[in-house]
Amino acid sequence: MKKLLPTSTAGSLPKPAWIAEPEKLWSPWKLQGDKLIEGKQDALRVAVQEQQQAGIDIVSDGEQTRQHFVTTFIEYLNGVDFERRKTVKIRDRYEASVPVVVDSVARKNPVFVDDAKFLRNQTQQPIKWALPGPMTMIDTLFDDYYQSREKLAWEFAKILNQEAKELEAAGVDIIQFDEPAFNVFFDEVNDWGIAALEKAIEGLRCETAVHICYGYGIKANTDWKKTLGSEWRQYEEVFPKLQASSINFISLECHNSRVPMDLLELIRGKKVMVGAIDVASQKIETPQEVADTLRQALRFVDADKLYPCTNCGMAPLPRQVARGKLNALSAGAQIVRQELSAETAC
Structure with a gap:
């Protein structure tokens, strides 16, 4: 019988100190060449082991082999100049120096496929692999070639589809597209963003997810977040079209957010990775706090479609904090699992 409430993480886990500076995003690698490859594989092994020891059901690589969830993928593409940099405002929120699109973009070789094969060899459990979504990719670049966000997103979607098909062939069970930009550019999401996502998942037989947070x-x-007011209703803008899309899972932030849980009614029928772990705090949740979040979500998500998860990646957190949060996620899911089993038995 299929396990109820299978747990997973949204994405990144902290990197060990031997490979990169801890608690820092975009931290440079401390190793080079073959030693870097070996160090990445060691870090990936540790990430898998820590998830398994915590009782996480759907295992990821913890993004141990990449510096950043978007730019590491882009580094492998033709048409993007990393020497030329421009400052842009990412997601209308903060400024960053980003590479420039100078020519038509194309994928030279597989990007993460060897890493995914390595992950597949580490565990018999289902595995999930995250890719950046088309809209979040274009928001992390300066486009000096296409002069159109929509055209560039469509090209990225085709490239992502190539990569996703090879990840599927490597044994990945769930391919997740990270689209935090979906919480910002609502008109574009509905005009062409979800269509680009559909292009990225075209022809896949494995399950697919979109992570919005x-x-x-x-x-x-x-x-x-402090400017968003007492209720965070951003999901409301894109949920109706996502509910009608071909994507299997929607992954979102719930715990310690001001997201009204009743918004989940808009995506009823989809599988939902419910964020029950706050990644913006070093306080480790109690299992009961995790269980409370899941119980609230169960009012709007059918039990067989609820997948307890983290709100977002945990790369900036201390390793012991992330470890504690994984344990809490697993223990909280088990509490609710037992409650559901008891209800069924009655």
């Missing part, structure tokens, strides 16, 4: 627990994001 309010971002890592960095200052730019937490400051932005």
